[in-house]
Amino acid sequence: MQMAGRPRQDNGQVQGAAASLLNGLAVLEAFSVQKPVLGVTEVAQLVGLHKSTVSRILGGLAEAGYVQRDEETGRYRLGLGLIALSGPLLADLDVRRAAVPYLEQLTESTQETSAISVWNGHEAIVVEQVASPYQVKHTATIGTRYNKFESSSVRVFLAELAPALATGLIESGRILRTAGDGLPLDHTAHLQEIERLAYAINDGSTAEEEFGVSAPVRDYRGKVVGCITASAPRSRVLKQASRETLVQAVQQAASEISIRLGWSAAT
Structure with missing residues (x-):
């Protein structure tokens, strides 16, 4: 029979605690x-161990x-403890490194500048950043800092904060917030809407000819650890269809990077 996972260890090769661990x-x-729920007998058959041994191992893993362990059926499934165990590894996945191929894809599909920022x-x-191939484009050097409320990336990060903290900033x-920026005066409600939609738009709020879309990147905990932004001259995204396409592309890139970092929509 073909065994799933790691086969049992022959004590002639590995002994004692090492054999138990493996x-x-x-x-x-x-x-x-394919098989998220298993009984003791099924596990024993899959790994080639005696049922009593598997029962002891599962008991220790459950503790x-x-x-x-499902008390009604006596069958087992993986527990949340594994998420905590893998947390340090998932957190160590550099968001910038993870984002690069998706930024390249985003710029290739939209032909506009894409970037990732952190807070x-x-x-x-x-x-x-991956710059647009167009001669006329919006770019920002790596290390550029944004602290204007009108910036779509800033509002994406603010939307993740507790309302009192965002208001305090x-x-x-x-x-910084410019009077008459064209955005809703009630910034708390506006940020809540951004959180709900999972994107923010800068439609000429920071510069007359700038159009930007930003969406949050989440890690395995669901925490926002970055922000994907696509920037373009407003003259190239005047049509509503063009704007919606750009929004969808940015959200898709942010979602794919988030999944790469261990995020799940069910988190």
């Missing part, structure tokens, strides 16, 4: 997308939170 990993690897607590900072002047 057998425990084999049990965890028996679970799959540690790495598997969950330092009161500014959006551009950390990577604006009222203190750390986030």
